[in-house]
Amino acid sequence: MRAITFIPLLFFSLAVSSQSYVPKLKNTISVEATGFKCSLVNDTAAIYQYYEVDVPPEFQGGEKKYFEYLAKNIRHPTCLELPSSMVHVSFTVGRDGSIKDAHVTSETAPVLSTEILRVINGMPPWKPGICSGSPVPVEMMMPVKVCLR
Numbered sequence: 001m002r003a004i005t006f007i008p009l010l011f012f013s014l015a016v017s018s019q020s021y022v023p024k025l026k027n028t029i030s031v032e033a034t035g036f037k038c039s040l041v042n043d044t045a046a047i048y049q050y051y052e053v054d055v056p057p058e059f060q061g062g063e064k065k066y067f068e069y070l071a072k073n074i075r076h077p078t079c080l081e082l083p084s085s086m087v088h089v090s091f092t093v094g095r096d097g098s099i100k101d102a103h104v105t106s107e108t109a110p111v112l113s114t115e116i117l118r119v120i121n122g123m124p125p126w127k128p129g130i131c132s133g134s135p136v137p138v139e140m141m142m143p144v145k146v147c148l149r
Contacts, residue, residue: 097125
């Protein structure tokens with residue numbers, strides 16, 4: 001029996017800047033509050049990037065639980081002959097923490113893409129991203145390295 005190792009790499013590290021970032025979108029509501037770098041947009045369809053918000057989305061239980069979830073749920077397709085593969089995935093964490101619009105952004109074996117999307121779409125709700133004290137939808141981009149040992 002083969003053991004499978006999954007090494008997900010998550011881009012949650014945020015650079016702290018002395019300048020405030022304001023998304024270049026229409027109908028911006030400026031918020032003058034200490035500690036907020038994000039401005040709410042008066043547009044219900046607006047989706048922020050993870051680096052644009054004051055608090056990025058987080059998997060319930062933190063990064064360790066996130067890695068455990070992936071390792072427990074991703075099954076390496078038996079027909080895949082590659083010992084390791086990198087799959088880049090993008091998805092949106094909604095205001096309520098739900099996962100939406102997941103899609104693979106890199107070329108990989110279709111069977112592996114399907115498996116990764118199955119697991120991403122089945123994730124439990126996350127803690128939503130926060131902008132100026134309010135939950136907002138945030139797009140996340142995540143590479144997942146799948147290793148067969």
